[in-house]
Amino acid sequence: MKKIILAIDSFKGCMTSEEVENAISSNLNSKEIEIHKIPMSDGGEGMLEAFISAMGGKIKEANVHDPLMRPITAPYGITSGGTAVIETAKACGLTLMTAEERNPMKASTYGVGELIIHAMHSGCRNFIIGLGGSGTSDCGAGMLRAISDSFPAEKNIKDIICNEMKNCSFTLASDVRNPLYGPEGAARIFAPQKGATENMVAELDERAKKFACESALIMGKDTSHEPGAGAAGGLGYAFLQYFHSTFRSGADLLLDLSGFDSLLDGTDLVITGEGHADAQTLMGKLPERLLRRSQRHNIPVWLIAGRVSQSNKLLSEGFQRIYSITPECMPTEKAVIPDIARENIKRWTEAHLLPIIR
Incomplete structure (x- = not known):
C-alpha cells in the first residue's frame, strides 16, 4: 500500500x-x-471551503441579511481567475435559524442577491453557486428583489439582466433534480424539512406556480419544470429562469476542479x-x-x-x-x-x- x-x-x-x-x-x-x-462537497454544507481549496481562491465577507432579514456577515469566495463561489446557505441556510424560527412562508433568499452584488462589485462575472442547505422556499424572489434594489435606476429585473448583468454566467452546483412545483416540487418535497405545515406546503406550492406564470410573462420562457428548478426552495428556478445558468452535479464539478482523475494514477x-x-x-x-x-x-x-x-x-x-x-x-x-x-x-x-x- x-x-x-x-x-x-x-x-x-x-x-x-x-x-x-x-x-x-x-x-x-x-x-x-x-x-x-x-x-x-456536492454543493451543500462545506461547499465554499471545498471549492476554494480546489480552485486556489480566497474568502471574502459581505454584510447581508439572513433568511429572516436580520443583518449578518456572510463569506463567499473569489478565485485567482475572478470567479465567485457562493454557498447560498451562508445567507439563507436552515442553520441560520433556530427550530422555532423556521418558517418557509417568511424565510427569504434576499441575502443571496446581496452576495451576488457584492461579488460583482469585486469584479466577478462568473459564478459557481452551491444550492444545498437552504431554509427558504421563496422561488428566489428574495434574491431577485435584492438585485433589483441594487440598481434603482433600472425599471425592472429584465432591464437589469440585459443591461447590468448581461456578461454574468452562473454554474449551479446541485444534485437536486426536482421541478419547481407539483407533486415532486420544492414545497411538497423539501418544505416540511424547513418547518412547513401541511397547509403551508399547499400554499407554497400554489405561490410557486403563480410566480412561474408571472415570470414566464416577464422573460418569455418557462423553466419551472426543468430538472433542478426546485433546488433550494426554488432558488434554482430563479437562476434558470432569469439568468444564464447551467446545472452541474456538485460532486462531479468539484472532482473535475480538483483534478481527481489525474490524481488516481x-x-x-x-x-x-x-x-x-x-x-x-x-x-x-x-x-x-x-x-x-x-x-x-x-x-x-x-x-x-x-x-x-x-x-x-x-x-x-x-x-x-x-x-x-x-x-x-x-x-x-x-x-x-x-x-x-x-x-x-x-x-x-x-x-x-x-x-x-x-
Whole structure:
C-alpha cells in the first residue's frame, strides 16, 4: 500500500470534510504512505471551503441579511481567475435559524442577491453557486428583489439582466433534480424539512406556480419544470429562469476542479464517505460519483459513514468495503458530538486501515 486518496463528504452537523480527513490522516504515518486529502462537497454544507481549496481562491465577507432579514456577515469566495463561489446557505441556510424560527412562508433568499452584488462589485462575472442547505422556499424572489434594489435606476429585473448583468454566467452546483412545483416540487418535497405545515406546503406550492406564470410573462420562457428548478426552495428556478445558468452535479464539478482523475494514477485505495450512507448514496451523491470514476481505473473504494444501512445494496454496486464508524450501541445524539466522532474515527483507523498499511 503506497498511495491513498481521502475524499470524504462532511458528516453533517458534526464534522466538516476537512476535519474527517484530518482525523484519519493524523492517525497514519505519512512516512509509510502517500496521503492525498481532497475536501469534498456536492454543493451543500462545506461547499465554499471545498471549492476554494480546489480552485486556489480566497474568502471574502459581505454584510447581508439572513433568511429572516436580520443583518449578518456572510463569506463567499473569489478565485485567482475572478470567479465567485457562493454557498447560498451562508445567507439563507436552515442553520441560520433556530427550530422555532423556521418558517418557509417568511424565510427569504434576499441575502443571496446581496452576495451576488457584492461579488460583482469585486469584479466577478462568473459564478459557481452551491444550492444545498437552504431554509427558504421563496422561488428566489428574495434574491431577485435584492438585485433589483441594487440598481434603482433600472425599471425592472429584465432591464437589469440585459443591461447590468448581461456578461454574468452562473454554474449551479446541485444534485437536486426536482421541478419547481407539483407533486415532486420544492414545497411538497423539501418544505416540511424547513418547518412547513401541511397547509403551508399547499400554499407554497400554489405561490410557486403563480410566480412561474408571472415570470414566464416577464422573460418569455418557462423553466419551472426543468430538472433542478426546485433546488433550494426554488432558488434554482430563479437562476434558470432569469439568468444564464447551467446545472452541474456538485460532486462531479468539484472532482473535475480538483483534478481527481489525474490524481488516481498510482493510487492503491480511495476512501470516501458521508454522515449516513444508504441506498440514496447511489443516487448521484458524492461517494457514488467517486466510485464510478475510480472503477474506470480499477481502484478499490472504501465507504465510511457515521451510520450505514442497506450495506448489501452498496456492496453490490462496487464499494469494496463499507464501514460504520459508530458503535451500534451508541445513540446518535452522542455520536454526532465532534470529539466523540473523532475518537470513533481513530478507533476505526487503527482497527481497519493501519493493518493493511503495515
